[in-house]
Amino acid sequence: MTRRRWIADEVSGDRAFLLGQNAVHLVQVLRARVGQELEISTGQAVRLGTIRKIEKDRVELVMGERLASPFLPHFTLLLAIFKFDRLEWAIEKATELGVAEIIPVITRRTDTHLAQAAAKRVERWRKIAHEASQQSRRLSPPEIASPIRLKDAIGTPAAAKVVLAEGFPQGLKSVLAAAPQKESVALAIGPEGGWTSEEISLFQAAGWIPAGLGPTILRSETGAIAALVIAASELV
Secondary structure (H helix, E strand, O other): OOOOEEEOOEEEOOEEEEEHHHHHHHHHHOOOOOOOEEEEEOOOOEEEEEEEEEEOOEEEEEEEEEEOOOOOOEEEEEEEOOOHHHHHHHHHHHHHOOOOEEEEEEOOOOOHHHHHHHHHHHHHHHHHHHHHHHHOOOOOOOEEOOOEEHHHHOOOOOOEEEEEOOOOOOEHHHHHHHOOOOOEEEEEEOOOOOOOHHHHHHHHHOOOEEEEOOOOOOOHHHHHHHHHHHHHHHHO
């Protein structure tokens, strides 16, 4: 049976600690016991951990051998803010697919109420990403940035930068195949209704390449997942 992986809340020498909800879930739901082995990620490496001590909201582990960890490309996702239930689904699935960073972006067509409320949702989004990272056996969670406006997000550094939009015949796969450098890739996904023509011009002026995701119109969350899958198939 595959051992479950946990991301350590604290690390000190050869000891790792799970705290708060992580510890409560491990002890009360999964009935962990002293001496039980599991995988523990320190953010830098994955180690075999053995439970040494269990308290109400704190589990101490002794770390042993280093375990292999798969390579993940460095993907940054500029994700226009849209309805929160669907945005949270996109964050969870993007995390499972290995995204390194998610930047929530306020665009011309972002609903005003969503834009105003977004800053208060960041901690929830980070919690979703943390839980999805453990479930999908990642080394560490993606970084979830605080929401920013498009003019500030557009300068995000990456070797290859692609803005996904309707009406462009060149597909994402062919754009990435032709990119001279792709050790890091930034993908921009628009809001409901898509990017405005002015926003596309802004992207292009900043060196972003427009690309499409096929002949049908996708919801924002579908486009985010499709773009990550296509990009991963090209880079992994």
